[in-house]
Amino acid sequence: MEAEIKEKIVSMEKPHMEAPPDWQPVIMGILCNWCSYAGSDLTGTSRIQYPPNIRIIRVPCSSRVDPWFIIKSLQTIADGVLISGCHPGDCHYISGNYYARRRFLVTKKLLNFVGFHENRVQFSWVSAAEGAKFAKVVTKVTEDIRKLGPLHLYKKENS
Amino acid sequence: MDYTKQIQDIAGRLFSEGKIDIFIGYRNTGFDENQVPVLIHQYKDVDQLLFTDKSVFNLANYLKYEHTRNKRVGLIVKGCDSRALNLMLTESQVKRENLYIIGIACEGVVNETGEKAQNCVECMMPDAVVYDELLGSATGKREYQVNADIRELDEKTLTDRVEYFEEIFENCIRCNACRHSCPLCYCAKCCIDQETATLFHGANTTSSAFHALMTWSLHLAGRCVDCRNCEKACPIHLPLHLLHKLNEKVIYENFQENLAGMTEGDRGAFYKYSLSDPDDFIL
Incomplete structure (x- = not known):
């Protein structure tokens, strides 16, 4: 009988910390109501498979996402964050995603600067018609986070 | 950089003309070389005021508290402080007509060890950008450099x-x-x-x-x-x-x-x- 040798997963930021054998990544998905949330709905109704690791929060617009939300997510349950909004030019509120785009870049760079791997926080544009793209994005982000291992940085003590 | 005399003159003039209720400036701590911010309410306290390269604090900060709100205030601003003040004006935190601003064309303040502070070495805009009166000669914008x-x-x-x-x-x-x-x-x-x-x-x-x-x-x-x-x-x-x-x-x-x-x-x-x-x- 050949036992399957599993590769041990360690945390990217803290290489001395190992993940438990049954560890599954948790991804916080913050989706815009008008495009990405409808897109994820289409993924479900089209019966396209995607990893169940994502926990979805609906927000009115991607510019509703305060950098604070990302920090809070990373400090509680999430190992990674995916934020998704409308394509540039498609925003329901005309220009919300342009403002959000600037904020996302700075947030991503600052988190990377203090020690989070750049793949921990990811952004995407998914429209309401792109059910297949949503499944692809979630699969990619889940695989990225799985490679990085569990997040041990600055977790809240009682969570 | 020493504008002590000019600032005392201006503050005295403003109090005697009745243009301001409060003047925010710097004074000596009394026990060492450093300076602390001071709020002056009357003409007779004007001779406490100082301005040298040890005047490090940002006085625009004192405009956000209750005791200066809706009062006529005179204050000293360096280049960086004046931009903070400009943002406060833009974000409707203070009213311009309540303020009498003494702008400084700053030559840099010192840090704790007595050298020129790092932010002053890298400063891009040392002159005050919003003022009623400017002390010193303006030098203009400088190049951006990475910290x-x-x-x-x-x-x-x-x-x-x-x-x-x-x-x-x-x-x-x-x-x-x-x-x-x-x-x-x-x-x-x-x-x-x-x-x-x-x-x-x-x-x-x-x-x-x-x-x-x-x-x-x-x-x-x-x-x-x-x-x-x-x-x-x-x-x-x-x-x-x-x-x-x-x-x-x-x-x-x-x-x-x-x-x-x-x-x-x-x-x-x-x-x-x-x-x-x-x-x-x-x-």
Whole structure:
């Protein structure tokens, strides 16, 4: 009988910390109501498979996402964050995603600067018609986070 | 840089003409060389006032509190302070007609060891941009240069940076002096207070410090004027400028925006957008 040798997963930021054998990544998905949330709905109704690791929060617009939300997510349950909004030019509120785009870049760079791997926080544009793209994005982000291992940085003590 | 005489003259004139109720300036601590901010209410106290290269604090900060609100105030602003004041005017925190502003064409202040402070060496706009009266001769804008500490940290590996910043966040005692000393942190209720002390888990933890400092610096991104009042107020001398300078660098490199508050009405990089902003990090 050949036992399957599993590769041990360690945390990217803290290489001395190992993940438990049954560890599954948790991804916080913050989706815009008008495009990405409808897109994820289409993924479900089209019966396209995607990893169940994502926990979805609906927000009115991607510019509703305060950098604070990302920090809070990373400090509680999430190992990674995916934020998704409308394509540039498609925003329901005309220009919300342009403002959000600037904020996302700075947030991503600052988190990377203090020690989070750049793949921990990811952004995407998914429209309401792109059910297949949503499944692809979630699969990619889940695989990225799985490679990085569990997040041990600055977790809240009682969570 | 010594404008003590001129400032005493101006403050005396303003009080005798009845133009102001309060004058915010600097005075000696009385026991060492350093200076502290002082609020003067009457003509007879005017001779306390000072201005030298040890006048480090940002006096615009005192406009956000109750005792100067709706009063006629005279104050001294250096280059960085005047941009903070401009942002406060833009964000409707103070009224211009209530203020009499003495602008300084600043030559740089000193740090604790007596050398020229780092933010003054790298200063891009030393002259006051909003004033009723300007002391000194204006020298104009300077070139942007990347902060030396940021350049050094950028070369380190990710795990090294994790260790470096964990020590910083671990040492923070969550006294919130950085927030109180910042002229642009004026919200009556602050969102970082929800991580405040409770009986079962104290506020003074690494995770709550991370939460507070990161949220604070991201809410100031694109608005920070690099006066370093936060660093001067910090009781354990944390290098808080690192977070602000990194934001400044990212904003300058990607959106070509810097120097928030140069003109009244300019609200900083996060209140505008361009169709050609970088998009390559988005899936």
